[in-house]
Amino acid sequence: MTERTGDGTAFEIRGPADTPVVALIHGLGLSRALWRDIAPVLATRFQVLTYDLFGHGDSGPTLEPASLTLFSDQLARLLDHVVVDRAAIVGFSIGGMINRRFALDHRDRLTALAILNSPHDRGEEAQEMVEARAAKVREAGAMATLDAALDRWFTPEFRTNRPEEIDRVRAWRTRVDAESYAQAAWVLANGVRELVGPSPPISAPSLVMTSENDSGSTPAMSHAIAAEIAGSETRIVPGLKHLGLMEKPEAFSRPVLDFLERTL
Numbered sequence: 001m002t003e004r005t006g007d008g009t010a011f012e013i014r015g016p017a018d019t020p021v022v023a024l025i026h027g028l029g030l031s032r033a034l035w036r037d038i039a040p041v042l043a044t045r046f047q048v049l050t051y052d053l054f055g056h057g058d059s060g061p062t063l064e065p066a067s068l069t070l071f072s073d074q075l076a077r078l079l080d081h082v083v084v085d086r087a088a089i090v091g092f093s094i095g096g097m098i099n100r101r102f103a104l105d106h107r108d109r110l111t112a113l114a115i116l117n118s119p120h121d122r123g124e125e126a127q128e129m130v131e132a133r134a135a136k137v138r139e140a141g142a143m144a145t146l147d148a149a150l151d152r153w154f155t156p157e158f159r160t161n162r163p164e165e166i167d168r169v170r171a172w173r174t175r176v177d178a179e180s181y182a183q184a185a186w187v188l189a190n191g192v193r194e195l196v197g198p199s200p201p202i203s204a205p206s207l208v209m210t211s212e213n214d215s216g217s218t219p220a221m222s223h224a225i226a227a228e229i230a231g232s233e234t235r236i237v238p239g240l241k242h243l244g245l246m247e248k249p250e251a252f253s254r255p256v257l258d259f260l261e262r263t264l
Contacts, residue, residue, distance in 0.1 A: 005081045008060030009074060011051035013082060015043035020111065020264040021087040023049040023075060025095030027117075028188050029142065029173045029181060031057030034092065037249035042090075042257055046264070049087070051078055053094075055180020057172070066183035068101035068191045076106050088112040088260055092245065093119075093217065094188045100195050100225075103202045112263045113206040113229075114256050117214055117242055119188070120221040121196045127189075130216075134182075134189035142181045146173055152215055153243040165246060197228060206232035207259040209252065211240035233259065 002010050012032065013021075022042055026034040032050040039048045052059035053071060064070055075098065079087055088111045091099035096118025103110050122130060136144055150159065150166060159166055206229045210222040219236045226232040237244055237251045245252040 002058060004058075005078055007062070007074065007077060009051055009054070009078055009081075010058030011049060011078060011082075013047060013049045014039065015045075015047040017047070019046050020260075021049055021079075021082075021084045022046045022260060022264075023051070023079070023087045023089045025051075025071075025075070025089065025091040025098050026053065026056070027093030027095055028184055029056070029146075029176055030092075030169070031172045031175070033057070033168075033172070034246070038245065038253040038256070041250075041253040042260070045257065045261060046088075049078070049082065049084075051075075053098075053184065055177035055184065057175060061177040061180040066180065066187050068097055068187060068194065069105055071098040071187070072101040072105045075102055076109065079109065085109065086111050088114070088264060090114040090116065090256060091118065092116045093242070094184065094191075096217075097188070097191050097195060100198075100202060101191075103204055104198055107203070110204045112260065113202070113204050114259060115206060115208045115222075115225060116245065116252060116256075117210045117217040118208075118221075118225070119192050119217045120225050121192065122221075127192075130189045131186075134185040137185045138182045142173055142176050142178055146170065153241055154247065155213075155239070155241055158247045162247075169243070169246075202229045204229075205259075205263045207235065207256065208232055209235045209237065209255065211242065211244035212236055212238045213240060214242045214244070216242060 089099040096115040
């Protein structure tokens with residue numbers, strides 16, 4: 001059942017009571033429905049909290065300028081609302097940037113991190129390209145970059161054989177608040193700059209995963225993220241692209257569940 005916080009955040013919580021809480025953060029232009037195949041697996045062992053970022057899904061837009069800290073604080077307020085002191089946080093793409101920011105802003109409220117298909121230091125040339133793409137969103141709207149994104153996100157076979165899933169992603173994008181999306185796109189593009197080499201470093205137990213053929217959140221980026229978090233683990237899922245967790249959800253749910261069971 002969908003509930004709402006005072007700031008307009010739409011959320012659901014499921015799973016056995018009196019078990020550790022795991023919060024799941026979706027990616028840019030998506031919604032909490034991204035986790036439909038993964039949340040039930042995790043909810044066999046944990047309380048699973050899914051929610052929509054500001055301006056996405058069923059959540060209202062924010063009146064404040066978007067930033068990683070804004071989204072980090074959104075999650076902190078959500079945990080307050082459901083009366084949870086500490087949680088493990090699984091973040092996909094921009095969600096993996098938000099949970100790293102949360103680890104810096106609210107480190108005493110964090111039990112573990114799973115960082116999935118999330119960008120890191122891109123190098124200056126690629127960074128400029130991604131920022132230009134974010135600027136195009138501001139000029140042309142949220143749908144302007146979607147077709148090119150779908151090519152980066154899914155394998156050709158999946159796009160051919162599962163058109164209903166591609167339509168699902170399109171539908172999520174049509175629901176975003178235009179201004180919120182434009183601001184969040186800039187956060188995704190520019191926010192990595194504040195996550196590289198943080199001081200003090202992230203110290204929570206961490207799992208860093210991506211797909212072998214994810215061009216925007218590459219295996220090299222995942223290894224670089226892990227290198228900055230002492231004791232972290234890295235997993236590279238073969239063959240898939242950015243939204244591999246939609247193509248083969250079990251390739252992500254099983255390692256994440258195993259990590260959480262060993263950690264929490």
